Amino acid sequence: MTGELLRVRDLAVSYRTSSGTVPAVRGVDLTVHTGQVVAVVGESGSGKSTTAHATIGLLPRGGRIDGGEITFAGRDLTRLSDRRWRGVRGREIALVPQDPAVSLNPVHRIGDQVGEVLRIHGFADRRTAGIEAVELLRRAGIPEPEARARQYPHELSGGMRQRALIAAALAGRPKLIIADEPTSALDVTVQKRILDQLTELAAESGTAILLITHDLGVAADRASHVVVLAEGKVVEAGTVGEVIGAPSQPYTRRLLDAAPSMSGPPPRESRPATEPIVSVRGLSKTYPLPGGRVVRAVDDVSFDIPRGQTLALVGESGSGKTTTARMVLRLETPSAGSVTFDGQDVTASRGEDLRQLRRRIQLVYQNPYTSLNPKFTVEEIVAEPLRAFGVGTRAERRARAAELLDQVALPTTTSRRRPAELSGGQRQRVAIARALALRPELLVCDEPVSALDVSVQAQILRLLAELQAGLGLSYLFISHDLAVVRQLADRVGVLRAGALVELGPAAEVLHQPKAEYTRELLAAIPGRSAQEVR
Incomplete structure (x- = not known):
């Protein structure tokens, strides 16, 4: 085992909200050595991403470190000023965020965004940044990188946008890459290619990877050590053989049993x-x-x-x-x-015919975080299709919304909440209830x-x-x-x-x-x- 690179001890993080302070991470310990891949796994809300964002000094507004230490290459990161953080992020510690839809600038071309990282850290000038950005996009598995570099984020698929983020993270040649669900939007072959590349980078250049994932298969395949989080605490940690092969905690066994298998x-x-x-x-x-x-x-x-x-x-x-x-x-x-x-050809349907077709075919989107109107209550979201098609009175629509929430196993108390107050799984249940409203x-x-x-x-x-x-x-x-x-x-x-x-x-x-x-x-x-x- 090579030298210790990242050391997190007794980390405590909380968020200040309108209803008070909410603890998110409580006493987390983990260590990453040079060239090592460590996976942090757990359910939504377990504190995985909060731990990662605290490590790179990017906690969202309202988040704060209440205690503990984060040491990187012998330096205490919890005491860095904003100015000194700018010299660490990207060049020494890079982040591959989960959602490329909100992480890429929609008005800048993909190649310019990757090239900007190279120029900021002095690895290329304005003339050579574009050429090197294309090569990074190629290494990240993007087909036709010359053409894609000239495109904007909305012109790429979700998988290609995620690969562009990975290319940007690699641009700074960091010592540690924090990969926060880096392949959740990617298909298995591209996922394998990206993870192959990341793990080869770790082996060849001594770059370490802190892999945040809900996919236990990815953790088992790619990491040497696994840390399991639940409700902000470490419930189990050890080698892959210890944690995946012979879990000692019921929570870890439940995660393994829930994972889909071939x-x-x-x-x-x-x-x-x-x-x-x-x-x-x-x-x-x-x-x-x-x-x-x-x-x-x-x-x-x-x-x-x-x-x-x-x-x-x-x-x-x-x-x-x-x-x-x-x-x-x-x-x-x-x-x-x-x-x-x-039995009806709908290829050229228009007007009222197309409108009636929409009643019979409904869509459940991929991302429950962006597919629900944040200003609506759950009841309003579920009843919206009924209102749009003029189905029933207001009282009847409310009753139908309550029936649908029961059908997707959500409690009646959910109806007055807004999407921000729900977990990812609850939001997806709301999206399914909305899709069922018109009885498609x-x-x-x-x-x-x-x-x-x-x-x-x-x-x-x-x-x-x-x-x-x-x-x-x-x-x-x-x-x-x-x-x-x-x-x-x-x-x-x-x-x-x-x-x-x-x-x-x-x-x-x-x-x-x-x-x-x-x-x-x-x-x-x-x-x-x-x-x-x-």
């Missing part, structure tokens, strides 16, 4: 295909790129969604999953092909659990299965997580570069794949080593 018997029995509620034939979509080129986001895709069943679309970031879903929803107009819903026949679920920790993830997947059984819903389920897909899907379609490379029953596609690309996706799933350890 092993064991299928969670649901195979069901014969029914008549399709949706038929997609020859669907294609092209978009222009800078320089007069075009990208074919979806290329001649065809599939059916059986009534009352789930079709999952999986594939890498940029494979066309979300674009296909948006065309089924008629939020995008196909360049070619057709979408038939309940098809739900399009776009990465509905990727932002959630494993125990809440398991709850939401059980809820979706129960709702499908009770209401006869059909699902188009978009995900990059094949272990999650296995929990819910009847049929699976695999997309690559906009084309459907494999389609069939879930058991066949996930356990006896025919396409080489599908086998690559399965081989890249994190957590195989965790299953072997256990």
Whole structure:
């Protein structure tokens, strides 16, 4: 073991709120050595990100360190001035934040944002920064980095935006990278490539990584040591073999049991295909790129969604999953092909026909933090679709909202709260309740659990299965997580570069794949080593 780089002892952090002081971290201890990868795992609200942000001096407003010490390379970081912090962040300690949607400047090109880090820390001048930024984007796994460097954040997929953040973190050549859920928005193959790169960097240059994650498979595959947090306290810490292989605490065992797995018997029995509620034939979509080129986001895709069943679309970031879903929803107009819903061609629907289609197909977004209006109460959010379509009186809408909250297992006291007062899992339940308000026949679920920790993830997947059984819903389920897909899907379609490379029953596609690309996706799933350890 090489020398100690980061030492956190008895760390206590709290937040000042309108209702008083709320403790977030209580007596946390952890150590990271040079070149070591240490994973911090736990549920939402366990104090993982607060510990990380305290380490780099970026606690949000209202947050403060109440006690303990944070020592980096022999220096006490809790006593640094703002001016001295500017010399540490980026160059000695870099942060890869979780949400690229709010971490990238929307009015600056991607290449300029990566190049700015190089210039600030003296690794490039204005002339060479652009060239080196392109190389960093290439190393981070972004295809066509020269073209992407000239684009703005909104023109990239979520996965590519996350890779741009990783490129920016690597630019300062830091001694420690704090990676706060760095791959939660990435598909398994890109996740593997990014994590391979980060761990190779640690091995080759002595850079250490503090990995904050809710994915125990990632922690088991990538870290040498694991720290488990619950309610701001360390409940268990040790080597991967000790914590993942033979956990001593019930909380750790519950986390491991809740994690979706590719092993064991299928969670649901195979069901014969029914008549399709949706038929997609020859669907294609092209978009222009800078320089007069075009990208074919979806290329001649065809599939059916059986009534009352789930079709999952999986594939890498940029494979066309979300674009296909948006065309089924008629939020995008196909360049070619057709979408038939309940026997009716809706490809060219407009006006009132399209409005009525929206009643029958609803969307559950990926991010419950941004998909709910922060000014509305939960009751107003859930009842909003009813109001928009003029369904019922005010009293009837309130009653329907209460019924829906009960259906998604939220207490009635939730109705008067606002999204900021709810956990991530509760917010996603609210989003599902809103989607059910108009009694739709098809739900399009776009990465509905990727932002959630494993125990809440398991709850939401059980809820979706129960709702499908009770209401006869059909699902188009978009995900990059094949272990999650296995929990819910009847049929699976695999997309690559906009084309459907494999389609069939879930058991066949996930356990006896025919396409080489599908086998690559399965081989890249994190957590195989965790299953072997256990």
